[in-house]
Amino acid sequence: MRQNKFLIGIIFIITLYAVLINIPSVPLNIHAGPININRTLHPLEFNIHLGPINIVKSFPPKFGLDLSGGTHLVLEADMTGVAESDRKSAFDAAKTVVERRVNLYGLTEPVIQQSKVGNSYRIIAEIPGVTDVHQAVDLIGKTAQLTFREEASESAKVATPSGLLEVWPKETKLTGKQLKKSEVTFDPKTGVPQVSLEFDEAGSKLFSDITSRNIGKTLAIFLDNELLSAPNVSERIDGGKAVINGSFGVDEAxxxxxxxNAGALPVPLKPIEERNIGATLGQSSIDKSLLAGGIGLTIIAVFMIVQYGILGIVAVCALVIYTFLTLAIFKIIPVTLTLAGIAGFILSVGMAVDANILIFERMKEERGWGHSFVSALRLGFDRAYPSIRDSNVSSLLTCGILYYFGSGTIRGFAITLAIGILVSLFSAVVITRTFLGMIYKD
Structure with missing residues (x-):
């Protein structure tokens, strides 16, 4: 009994937060005698201030290119100097690097496609949520070839941009290929953003040798032949770690x-078409999807109540809670919703009902065999659970396969369906059982 009350409290708190995260911004105007309320309700935001720590977090929905628009780029690969037999593999590698960069930047659903027109190798990128074309070009079009160069003379100290490669003409064998990982850090003295580098075992040895023979000199770090920094080497550096300092903002770093981290492009990419594109489906499709979901939920609710009575009412309540929880999780992660992703969510609603139907039908069988309602309730859940578990595991495996082998909107469908399946399992096994346990007591 105490356990049921505790679970009811947890479910209530989680549901309340989910509802507050999902409520739209709506004006609230109440005038009742001396009471006048003129406010606008907004979705829940976390605003935490603990001394120097300030955490402000909101949960706006993220929509894909088909619902919110974004950036359309056509990039042409420069195959000059690449052997004819190697062009296909270089082209495939360039597409992989572009897709990895977009995915590392945030959870979006990019559409990255290849197109070969005659001798022109092109990559078409559609990136939702990025409205600044130049930002998109900087993100995915940069070759990102990292090199380390040794200075030739004392003139390095008075170098000008026009003669940088002459000042540091000696290219070392240490490049971005030996990079293990890179991350944004902050200088502990100045608080300025910087980019820290960590090399693999081979890179660590190379870096140690390079710094040992350049003590008292500068070591230049170039990206695509542009100087990032040229620090003075004061001692041999072991451990394979370095820092790139520069006039970086946080976004630039x-x-x-x-x-x-995504790796250098195997061939340079030149943008030949850049444009912002509007939503192809837009708010109208979102409204229609919500209407279809509402109609489907209503039909399911009517069926469950007519078929199972009070059990159906409890299942419908659990289904409403499931809907709020799932949408809240989509916002918290956040998941970029496309029309395919919304379809995955609606499909998971039906699967949540399937679990309740399995449990209720099993309870009917237990009642037919002479068990009391409370006993049938316990046995129904216990004996239906293996079937529910196995069906959900097989569905999750399918989602994993779709996510691993798919891309773009297929991955979005797999993510929303997988989240919906996990929440539906919690809804059927925990929420519905807890509610029924409160109604039918021993």
Whole structure:
């Protein structure tokens, strides 16, 4: 009994937060005698201030290119110097790097496609949520070839941009290929953003050798033949770690780190078409999807209540809670919703009902065999659970396969369906059982 009350409290708190995260911004105007309320309700935001720590987090929905628009880019690969037999593999590798960079920048659903027109190798990128074309080009079009160069003379100290490669003409064997990982850090003395580098075992040895023979000199770090920094080497550096200092903002440092982690492009990419595109489906499709979901939920509710009575009412309540919880999780992660993703969510609603039907039908069988309602309730859940578990595991495996082998909107469908399945399992086994346990007591 105490356990049921505790679970009811947890479910209530979680549901309340889910509802507050999902409520739209709506004006609230109440005038009743001396009471006048003129406010606008907004979705829940976390606003935490603990001394120097300030955490402000909101949960706006994220929509894909088909619902919110974004950036359309056509990039042409420069195959000059690439052998004819190697062009296909270089083209495939370039597409993989572009897709990895977009995915590392945030959870979106990019559409990255290849197109070969004659001798022109093109990559078409559609990126939802990015309305600044130049930002998109900087993110995915940068070659990101990291090199380390040794200085030739004392003139390095008075170098000008026009003669940088002459000042540091000696290219070392240490490049971005030996990079293990890169991340944005902050200088502990100045608080300025910087990009830290960590090399693999081979890179660590190379870096140690390079710094040992350049003590008292500068070591230049170049990205695509542009100087990032040229620190003075005061001692041999072991451990394979380095830092790139520069006039970085946080966003610039993040983009550089992403480009380095995703790897250098095997061939340069030149933008030949850049444009912002509007939503192809837009608010109208979102409204129609919500209407279809509402109609489907209503039909399910009527069926469950007519077929199972009070059990159906409890299942419908659990289904409403499930809907709020799932939508809240989509916002918290956040998941970029496309029309395919919304379809995955609606499909998971039907699967949530399937679990309740399995449990209720099993309870009917237990009642037919002479068990009391309370006993049938316990046995129904216990004996239906293996079937529910196995069906959900097989569905999750399918989602995993779709996510691993798919891309773009297929991955979005797999993510929303998988989240919906996990929440539906919690809804059927925990929420419905707890509610029924409160109604039918021993």
């Amino acid at each position: 993040k983009k550089l780190s992403i480009a380095l």
